Amino acid sequence: MERKIKIGLIGLGTVGSGVFKTLKAFPDIEVTKIAVKNINKKRNIEGLDESILTDNPYEVVNDPEIDIVAELIGGIDPAYDLIVNAIKKGKHIVTANKELLAKKGEDLFNIASEYNKVILYEAAIAGGIPLIMPIKTILAGNKINKIKAILNGTTNYILTKMDVQGASYQDVLDEAQKLGYAETDPTGDVEGFDAAYKITTLATIAFKKRIKFENVYREGITNIRPEDMKAANEMGYKIKLIAFAQIDDNGKADVRVHPMLVPKSKTLAHIDYVTNAVTLSGHPVGDVTLSGPGAGEFPTASSVVGDILSIASEFGKTDYMLPMMRCNHSESAQMLDITETENKYYLSITANNKIGVIGRIGKACEENNISLASIVQKEFGSKNCADITVITELAKEKDMRKVIDIFNRDDSIISVNSLIRVQI
Amino acid sequence: MERKIKIGLIGLGTVGSGVFKTLKAFPDIEVTKIAVKNINKKRNIEGLDESILTDNPYEVVNDPEIDIVAELIGGIDPAYDLIVNAIKKGKHIVTANKELLAKKGEDLFNIASEYNKVILYEAAIAGGIPLIMPIKTILAGNKINKIKAILNGTTNYILTKMDVQGASYQDVLDEAQKLGYAETDPTGDVEGFDAAYKITTLATIAFKKRIKFENVYREGITNIRPEDMKAANEMGYKIKLIAFAQIDDNGKADVRVHPMLVPKSKTLAHIDYVTNAVTLSGHPVGDVTLSGPGAGEFPTASSVVGDILSIASEFGKTDYMLPMMRCNHSESAQMLDITETENKYYLSITANNKIGVIGRIGKACEENNISLASIVQKEFGSKNCADITVITELAKEKDMRKVIDIFNRDDSIISVNSLIRVQI
Numbered sequence: 001m002e003r004k005i006k007i008g009l010i011g012l013g014t015v016g017s018g019v020f021k022t023l024k025a026f027p028d029i030e031v032t033k034i035a036v037k038n039i040n041k042k043r044n045i046e047g048l049d050e051s052i053l054t055d056n057p058y059e060v061v062n063d064p065e066i067d068i069v070a071e072l073i074g075g076i077d078p079a080y081d082l083i084v085n086a087i088k089k090g091k092h093i094v095t096a097n098k099e100l101l102a103k104k105g106e107d108l109f110n111i112a113s114e115y116n117k118v119i120l121y122e123a124a125i126a127g128g129i130p131l132i133m134p135i136k137t138i139l140a141g142n143k144i145n146k147i148k149a150i151l152n153g154t155t156n157y158i159l160t161k162m163d164v165q166g167a168s169y170q171d172v173l174d175e176a177q178k179l180g181y182a183e184t185d186p187t188g189d190v191e192g193f194d195a196a197y198k199i200t201t202l203a204t205i206a207f208k209k210r211i212k213f214e215n216v217y218r219e220g221i222t223n224i225r226p227e228d229m230k231a232a233n234e235m236g237y238k239i240k241l242i243a244f245a246q247i248d249d250n251g252k253a254d255v256r257v258h259p260m261l262v263p264k265s266k267t268l269a270h271i272d273y274v275t276n277a278v279t280l281s282g283h284p285v286g287d288v289t290l291s292g293p294g295a296g297e298f299p300t301a302s303s304v305v306g307d308i309l310s311i312a313s314e315f316g317k318t319d320y321m322l323p324m325m326r327c328n329h330s331e332s333a334q335m336l337d338i339t340e341t342e343n344k345y346y347l348s349i350t351a352n353n354k355i356g357v358i359g360r361i362g363k364a365c366e367e368n369n370i371s372l373a374s375i376v377q378k379e380f381g382s383k384n385c386a387d388i389t390v391i392t393e394l395a396k397e398k399d400m401r402k403v404i405d406i407f408n409r410d411d412s413i414i415s416v417n418s419l420i421r422v423q424i
Numbered sequence: 425m426e427r428k429i430k431i432g433l434i435g436l437g438t439v440g441s442g443v444f445k446t447l448k449a450f451p452d453i454e455v456t457k458i459a460v461k462n463i464n465k466k467r468n469i470e471g472l473d474e475s476i477l478t479d480n481p482y483e484v485v486n487d488p489e490i491d492i493v494a495e496l497i498g499g500i501d502p503a504y505d506l507i508v509n510a511i512k513k514g515k516h517i518v519t520a521n522k523e524l525l526a527k528k529g530e531d532l533f534n535i536a537s538e539y540n541k542v543i544l545y546e547a548a549i550a551g552g553i554p555l556i557m558p559i560k561t562i563l564a565g566n567k568i569n570k571i572k573a574i575l576n577g578t579t580n581y582i583l584t585k586m587d588v589q590g591a592s593y594q595d596v597l598d599e600a601q602k603l604g605y606a607e608t609d610p611t612g613d614v615e616g617f618d619a620a621y622k623i624t625t626l627a628t629i630a631f632k633k634r635i636k637f638e639n640v641y642r643e644g645i646t647n648i649r650p651e652d653m654k655a656a657n658e659m660g661y662k663i664k665l666i667a668f669a670q671i672d673d674n675g676k677a678d679v680r681v682h683p684m685l686v687p688k689s690k691t692l693a694h695i696d697y698v699t700n701a702v703t704l705s706g707h708p709v710g711d712v713t714l715s716g717p718g719a720g721e722f723p724t725a726s727s728v729v730g731d732i733l734s735i736a737s738e739f740g741k742t743d744y745m746l747p748m749m750r751c752n753h754s755e756s757a758q759m760l761d762i763t764e765t766e767n768k769y770y771l772s773i774t775a776n777n778k779i780g781v782i783g784r785i786g787k788a789c790e791e792n793n794i795s796l797a798s799i800v801q802k803e804f805g806s807k808n809c810a811d812i813t814v815i816t817e818l819a820k821e822k823d824m825r826k827v828i829d830i831f832n833r834d835d836s837i838i839s840v841n842s843l844i845r846v847q848i
Binding site for chain 1: 446557691713722
């Protein structure tokens with residue numbers, strides 16, 4: 001490199017600090033300006049010259065000296081406007097902003113393309129795990145048609161704890177909040193928004209067709225019960241919040257986030273606590289699983305810095321930079337609605353312990369084209385009712401919903417406790 | 425791309441066929457010449473114009489039209505000479521040749537550098553798993569200091585079968601040979617040579633210091649007994665052939681291939697049959713595990729084609745191509761000898777069922793600075809002897825060898841059955 005590459009950071013929270021500390025090892029790269037929320041905040045970052053801090057992020061965006069802007073604040077506003085302005089001022093962009101990419105990705109990549117700039121975002125999906133760059137470079141010979149992933153550390157932590165301790169969702173959430181593993185308002189994580197943002201962008205990259213975030217089906221983990229964990233375990237499964245994406249030969253995509261029973265023979269069943277993992281299936285490669293830390297100061301910094309070094313390595317070249325890393329997926333994928341999908345299901349029912357209940361469950365399923373793979377009835381102590389656990393064969397979501405309606409109207413069925421899809 | 429990129433293949437066996445078939449999907453890339461061993465062999469490859477076949481690989485190397493040569497025959501001779509000549513004729517190289525890279529890598533990369541050509545080799549290590557390119561690009565901000573890997577599918581298949589079926593090494597090997605999962609002469613796999621070639625190159629890339637193959641310690645799986653599998657399982661471990669590499673802060677490297685007891689809490693313990701996996705540890709990323717198919721026609725083709733597309737994407741540029749993918753690790757790492765290492769050990773002993781044996785085992789260990797983490801004695805039916813299983817705390821290899829000598833001389837110890845290192 002002929003001269004130092006100049007970096008502007010927007011955001012000096014957990015990720016920003018990690019990026020700053022990591023970049024110090026690279027003498028050809030210099031962080032020259034950092035936008036922070038509170039310029040008076042006491043910071044303890046070795047080697048940080050506080051005179052480069054500003055509380056006006058447009059000072060970073062407009063600085064003519066800066067080559068690459070790393071946006072590390074998250075959210076849509078003001079991140080979107082900052083990135084657009086930075087591109088127009090001739091800067092390449094590195095971002096960790098999964099929400100922005102999911103909601104405004106197409107727009108941003110079009111602007112970048114118009115100004116011949118690159119937007120890299122390895123850190124936005126699965127933190128430190130190498131994922132976007134491998135898909136775009138060394139796996140470029142593949143047609144990827146399926147993704148199964150654990151993309152949210154908070155929910156995976158909660159589910160692992162529920163499994164290990166037999167504790168309730170609420171108890172584990174309370175503990176996780178005390179330890180700082182879950183936010184005060186945990187909605188974004190536990191309702192699956194975070195994972196849905198990530199699978200939207202990941203599926204877009206992998207399938208080379210734009211997935212619209214509003215078409216991604218989403219269910220969270222708040223209704224998972226310790227009893228479901230126990231029943232799943234006994235049948236050879238673990239319950240995980242799975243981000244799933246599939247595209248068929250006609251280019252129709254099925255993208256969703258919801259809890260799933262994962263067979264213990266699969267790697268994803270063994271990804272515990274805050275670890276993330278992604279299984280990509282494609283031809284010619286087959287199945288590849290990439291796992292590691294999905295968040296945190298240093299893992300996220302690894303990806304941000306990897307993106308910065310990739311841009312820096314090509315800097316000053318006269319030719320078109322990083323051709324494989326460009327994003328131009330203008331064609332939107334046709335999307336399958338959840339009601340059109342086929343799945344295996346785990347179903348937990350509490351019923352009156354009367355003759356004929358099992359028969360009626362079987363009949364309702366049969367009349368709606370649902371075959372049962374297994375059915376287990378356990379007496380529920382002295383209450384004269386029974387817990388019934390069912391695993392179905394592959395069935396239509398539509399048919400399954402009809403059956404649930406029938407069960408809800410059946411007097412001898414006290415409650416439908418859980419309906420969870422099963423990974424095949 | 426302005427014109428079609430022209431590819432010459434050397435070898436049209438399993439991998440070569442996969443590469444040819446996969447490249448057909450890319451209209452900007454054309455395979456224009458293929459060197460084969462037997463030009464008269466009946467081939468059934470769709471779209472193959474047999475007039476591009478030659479049995480003289482130098483016709484590929486010397487063809488002025490060819491831009492990239494993919495060497496897919498393996499071994500040192502004639503692969504080395506072919507690659508050197510191809511580079512001198514101005515071609516970039518893609519190779520899947522792990523033995524050549526391990527033994528002649530330094531030499532080849534120096535020649536490539538001199539002629540400003542690139543050698544890519546993603547397929548040489550862990551088949552279809554994205555590994556080399558991620559290390560060199562998106563993980564470039566990291567200091568990687570440890571690698572734990574399953575790099576040989578044949579031995580992992582044998583060990584998995586021994587574990588699942590309780591069968592002996594020899595029985596499983598016979599079956600694997602019948603099914604084509606093991607070669608007629610299985611030495612390269614079962615004695616750990618294949619894994620040692622791969623970890624030599626992988627550690628060189630990850631540590632940015634050249635590892636010499638002849639300094640890599642190597643033990644195979646031929647002495648692993650079903651009894652060891654069973655004992656390991658009972659104590660919460662799986663036995664795997666692990667390729668291990670570590671570098672300390674002074675730059676001293678410890679690189680080796682040998683069986684290890686892997687705790688079931690680790691991902692590598694769940695990598696079964698022919699699947700490969702690599703856990704990289706570094707800062708800032710932490711631990712990342714990449715797993716998938718380590719061999720086979722299509723997975724290997726995925727990596728070869730990924731390398732070809734990466735070179736093709738930059739082709740015709742006037743500037744220095746793929747700067748991050750270059751290899752120039754001229755500094756050799758200082759290497760730790762196996763006798764200088766510290767490990768935890770699993771030890772299986774058969775002893776006469778006499779008073780004092782356990783005491784003598786304990787004393788020999790204590791006098792040689794070895795602490796025992798656990799010791800289990802089981803009576804051995806009617807034979808009046810006992811099976812004793814020991815797991816030690818971290819101990820010096822030197823001390824452990826002394827203790828084994830003492831046991832071998834002890835009249836009340838019938839046999840030292842196994843000594844296997846334990847992954848921490």
